[in-house]
Amino acid sequence: MDWTVEWTGDTHRHDGVVERDFAVEVDGRRVPGVLWTPPEAAGARPLVLIGHGATAHKRIGYVTALARELVRTHRFAAVAIDGAGHGDRRTNPHDDELVVFSDFVTEWSREESTDDAIADWRTTIEAVRALPEVGDGPLGYWGLSMGTIYGLPLAVAEPRIQVAVLGLMGLVGPTRFRMAADAPNLVCPVLFIQQWDDTLIPRDSILELFDAIGSRDKRLHASPGDHAAVPPEEFVFSARFLARHLAAGGDDLT
Amino acid sequence: MDWTVEWTGDTHRHDGVVERDFAVEVDGRRVPGVLWTPPEAAGARPLVLIGHGATAHKRIGYVTALARELVRTHRFAAVAIDGAGHGDRRTNPHDDELVVFSDFVTEWSREESTDDAIADWRTTIEAVRALPEVGDGPLGYWGLSMGTIYGLPLAVAEPRIQVAVLGLMGLVGPTRFRMAADAPNLVCPVLFIQQWDDTLIPRDSILELFDAIGSRDKRLHASPGDHAAVPPEEFVFSARFLARHLAAGGDDLT
Numbered sequence: 001m002d003w004t005v006e007w008t009g010d011t012h013r014h015d016g017v018v019e020r021d022f023a024v025e026v027d028g029r030r031v032p033g034v035l036w037t038p039p040e041a042a043g044a045r046p047l048v049l050i051g052h053g054a055t056a057h058k059r060i061g062y063v064t065a066l067a068r069e070l071v072r073t074h075r076f077a078a079v080a081i082d083g084a085g086h087g088d089r090r091t092n093p094h095d096d097e098l099v100v101f102s103d104f105v106t107e108w109s110r111e112e113s114t115d116d117a118i119a120d121w122r123t124t125i126e127a128v129r130a131l132p133e134v135g136d137g138p139l140g141y142w143g144l145s146m147g148t149i150y151g152l153p154l155a156v157a158e159p160r161i162q163v164a165v166l167g168l169m170g171l172v173g174p175t176r177f178r179m180a181a182d183a184p185n186l187v188c189p190v191l192f193i194q195q196w197d198d199t200l201i202p203r204d205s206i207l208e209l210f211d212a213i214g215s216r217d218k219r220l221h222a223s224p225g226d227h228a229a230v231p232p233e234e235f236v237f238s239a240r241f242l243a244r245h246l247a248a249g250g251d252d253l254t
Numbered sequence: 255m256d257w258t259v260e261w262t263g264d265t266h267r268h269d270g271v272v273e274r275d276f277a278v279e280v281d282g283r284r285v286p287g288v289l290w291t292p293p294e295a296a297g298a299r300p301l302v303l304i305g306h307g308a309t310a311h312k313r314i315g316y317v318t319a320l321a322r323e324l325v326r327t328h329r330f331a332a333v334a335i336d337g338a339g340h341g342d343r344r345t346n347p348h349d350d351e352l353v354v355f356s357d358f359v360t361e362w363s364r365e366e367s368t369d370d371a372i373a374d375w376r377t378t379i380e381a382v383r384a385l386p387e388v389g390d391g392p393l394g395y396w397g398l399s400m401g402t403i404y405g406l407p408l409a410v411a412e413p414r415i416q417v418a419v420l421g422l423m424g425l426v427g428p429t430r431f432r433m434a435a436d437a438p439n440l441v442c443p444v445l446f447i448q449q450w451d452d453t454l455i456p457r458d459s460i461l462e463l464f465d466a467i468g469s470r471d472k473r474l475h476a477s478p479g480d481h482a483a484v485p486p487e488e489f490v491f492s493a494r495f496l497a498r499h500l501a502a503g504g505d506d507l508t
Binding site for chain 1: 448464474476478
C-alpha cells in the first residue's frame with residue numbers, strides 16, 4: 001500500500017490531551033484526521049479508531065469526548081478521520097445536513113464504498129502507528145450507524161482490531177449483503193448499541209445484524225428513544241468496555 | 255393484611271454480613287425467608303427483594319452472592335423468600351429438579367398464583383421493615399425467569415419499588431396475559447436481562463415483553479448463551495444499577 005502522511009497545523013495540548021491534525025493520501029484521496037495522545041507519551045499503547053456517523057465529522061462532540069476520555073483516563077491513543085463526503089472532505093463546508101446525508105447515500109451505494117473506507121482506515125493506522133508514542137499496541141474500534149456500516153467490515157478485514165463497539169445499524173441499505181456476509185466473520189469482543197425506538201433503522205434489521213455477528217463474546221445494550229438518543233451511560237460503558245479489552249498495552253500499565 | 259413473622263434459628267455473621275432466617279405466615283401459608291443486613295446497622299436503609307428462578311431456592315448461589323454484595327459494598331439490606339413449591343416450602347427437599355419444575359408449572363397455572371406471590375412478598379416487606387435497621391427506606395427488586403413472572407406484577411402492585419432488574423422471561427406461559435396487562439404499568443427504572451440463545455423462552459416473546467414495559471428508563475442487556483448462562487458481569491452490573499437508583503437511603507450515605 002502506497003501512502004503518505006502530512007502532519008498539518010499545530011500540536012494543541014489542553015487538559016491532559018495532545019491533539020494533532022493530519023491528512024493521509026491514499027489512492028489519490030486526501031483523508032483528514034485527528035490524533036489524540038497523552039502528554040509525555042513514550043512507547044506503544046492501545047489505539048482506538050473512532051468512526052463518526054453520517055452527516056457528522058471527525059471532531060463531532062461524541063467522538064472528541066470519547067477520545068479525550070480514553071486518553072485522559074487510560075493513556076490510550078485515539079484517532080478519527082472524516083468519512084468520504086464528510087467534514088473537511090466536503091468542498092462546501094456549509095452544506096445543509098440534508099445535502100450531506102443525500103451525498104452519503106450516493107457514496108454508500110457506490111460499489112467500492114466499503115473497501116475504500118477500509119483502505120482509508122488502514123492507511124491511517126499505518127501512519128499514526130509510525131509515531132513512537134503510538135506504536136504497535138492493540139487496536140480497538142468504536143463507531144455507530146455509518147461508523148458500523150464501514151467499521152464492521154473494517155474489523156473483519158483488520159485482525160489487529162481486538163475489540164469493537166458497534167450499533168445503530170441493521171441489515172439494511174446498499175451494503176446490507178456485504179454486512180451480512182462479513183458479520184459471521186467478526187470474532188473479537190463486541191458491544192452492540194441499539195436504540196429501541198429507532199425510526200431510521202428498523203428494529204428487526206438491527207437484531208438480525210446483532211444475531212449474525214460471529215463473536216462468542218458479544219452483548220447488546222438497548223435503550224429507549226430514537227436513533228440519535230444514545231444515553232450518556234452507553235458512552236461511559238463504551239470507554240470502559242474498550243479499556244477492559246485493550247488495557248494491557250498502555251505505558252501507565254507496564 | 256393479617257400476618258405474623260417468626261425469626262427462626264440463629265443470627266449468623268461472617269465476612270461483614272449479618273444473616274437471619276425467618277418465616278412469615280400469610281393467609282395460612284408459611285413463607286420462609288432470609289434477611290441480610292450489614293453489621294452495626296442502625297436506621298432505615300434501601301432494601302432489595304431478590305426472587306429466585308424456578309427449581310431454585312432462597313439461598314441459591316446467585317441470590318446469596320447478590321445479597322452479600324449489596325450489603326457489603328452498599329450497606330443495603332436484602333431479602334429472599336422461597337417461591338411456592340420451592341426450597342423449604344417443599345414437603346420433600348430431595349425431590350428431583352424435574353419434579354420441582356413440573357410442580358412449578360402447575361402452580362404457575364393456578365389462577366391465584368401471581369396474587370399469592372405478591373401477598374407473600376408484601377408480608378415479607380412489612381415484616382422486615384418492622385426492624386429498625388431495615389426501616390422504611392426505598393425498595394428495589396431483582397428477579398429473573400420465575401423471578402420476573404412474579405416480580406414484574408409485584409413491582410407494578412407495589413409503588414414503593416423504585417427500581418427493578420428483570421429478565422429471562424417473555425410473554426409466554428399461563429400468566430402471559432397478566433404480564434402483558436401489567437407491563438405497561440411498570441414505570442420504575444428497569445434493567446432487563448436477556449440470553450440471546452435462550453432455548454426455554456422464545457427470543458421474540460422476550461423482546462415483546464421488554465417492549466411492553468412502560469418505564470421510560472429501561473434498558474435491555476443481551477448476552478450470548480442459553481437461559482442459565484447469564485454472564486457474571488450482568489450480576490455485577492445489576493448490583494451497580496440497583497445501588498445507583500437506591501443509594502440515597504443507606505446509613506453510610508447520610
